[in-house]
Amino acid sequence: MKKLRRTMLFVxxxxxxxxxxxxxxxxxxxxxxxxxxxxxxxxxxxxxxLVEALKSIDYKDCEIFARVNPLYTPFGEEDVRALVAAGLRNVRLPMSETEEDIKKLDTLLTDIEKELGLDNGVVKILGAIETAKGVLNAEKIAVASSRMIGISFGAEDFTRTIGAERSKGGEELFVARSKIVLAAAAAGIDAIDTVFADVDDAKGFRKEVESAKQLGFAGKSVIHPGQIRTVHDVFTPSQEDVDKAVRVINAIEEAESKGLGVISLDGKMIDAPVVARAERIVTLAKGAGIL
Amino acid sequence: MKIEGIGQAGSLESNDLMIMVDLNQKENLIIEIESIVKEKFGEQIEAVIKETLTENGVGNGYIKVVDKGALDFAIRARLKTAIKRAEGRQ
Structure with a gap:
């Protein structure tokens, strides 16, 4: 089943x-x-x-990522080497601007996996897009490696690179966010929205989370534990949607068992996109513990 | 200012520890521990420190620990960093 990545908490x-x-x-x-x-x-x-924490703390179902330093700094490569050896399986690469940035990390990971006797490709990559150049290359970044599980958006650096101020309305981010969602969707990976820095503005935060969901993001990076519940709330489907999704899936399973091709439910044809949407809703509902 | 053979790492935040390693002390191993939980966990803290020293090839030295309730992973990590800093490897 597809992993839920509604919230990514920075620590x-x-x-x-x-x-x-x-x-x-x-x-x-x-x-x-x-x-x-x-x-x-x-x-x-x-x-x-972090190396010692990864070796000794059991994070159970919580998916663990590390935002390493960029590979062009003196720290990046050693971060990746030490952490993968300690058990890290998801690397968030900041400042992903080109497919080459991802390919460099991919090559390094392949070397490390070989050295450690790990299966090739076991370590995954989340590319963080934080510049105008990165946004324009989002499509290529999203497919630069078979290790890609998602791309995330970093608005603070992005607004700096386009010479804009970040606003509560987020108009300056609209094109970039949509482009990242489209690139991720086309690649079949997750798009994760940027952080919201004003932890005291609960109303503004909810509005931004709703807009992220509406645009098609799979989740949002958060900087404070207090922001988690709001994101999960917004990304949790309504009971009505869940009931409908379950009926769709039951209808499909019944049709398959009877060898039927096209089927309908409540007079409407159920086709592949409808089934995919229903499956997504069921995944979210299970993750939220309401199913 | 960096003094050769001496390394320090950590903080005095809750669940962390400050640790200082002086490798100029070459005659024997001296471990001094100040801890808010010394009565209950003093021996365990010392055991983790000795184990980590051995793993990092340190036989002798002066180790000063001010512990604020750190778990074993933090003790190991802070000591490892302090050793590397004392050896000039970081």
Missing amino acids: PASNPNMMVNAPIFKPDCIIFDLEDAISLREKDSARDL
């Missing part, structure tokens, strides 16, 4: 307390951050701390 890899306690808030994913949240002089200690 700085410098804080042992948060590294242990983050799963309590039940995000779908945790992203341990070695990049922007960590000062240059603590890059080594954060990496060591």
Whole structure:
């Protein structure tokens, strides 16, 4: 079944307390951050701390990512080497601007997997698109490696690169967000929306999450545990939608068992997109614990 | 300022520890532990430190720990970083 990635909670890899306690808030994913949240002089200690955390803490169903430093910095390659050896299986690559950026990481991961005797391709990539150039290359980035499981949008750096201020309305982000959703959808991977930095603005946050869902994002990066419930709320389908989806799936299963081709439900034809949508709703409902 | 042979890592936040490693002390191994949970976990903290020192090839030195209730993984990580910094590897 497709993994739920409604929330990706950023946790700085410098804080042992948060590294242990983050799963309590039940995000779908945790992203341990070695990049922007960590000062240059603590890059080594954060990496060591995350390595030991990965080796000893059982995060159970929570999918674990690490935002490593970009490979063009002195820290990126060593981050990836140390973390994969410690058990990391999902790398979030910041500043993904071209397919070459992804291919470089892909090659490095292939080497590391070989050295460690891991299956080829076991480590996955989430490419973070955070610049105008990255947005324009989103389609190529999304398919640059068979390891890609998603692309995420980083609005703070993006607005800087286009010379705009980030607004609550998000008009300056509209084209970029849509392009990222389209690129991910065409590649069959997840699109994850950007963070919302004002943790005190609950109303504005909900509005942005609703707009992310409406645009087609699979989930949202969050920077505070308090934001998780809102995202899960918005991304959880209504009971009416869930009931309908279950009826669609039951009808399809019944039709298949009877060897029927095209079927209808309540007078409407059920075709592949309808079934796919129903399956997605059932996945979300199960993840939310309402089915 | 960096002093050769000495490395420090960690913080005094809750569930963390500050650790200082002085490799200029070459005669024997001295471990000093200050901890809010020393009575209950002092021996376990020392055991984790000794194990990590061995894993990292450190036989002798002066190790000073100020613990704020860190779990084993944090103790291992902070010590590993402090050793590497003392050895000038980071």
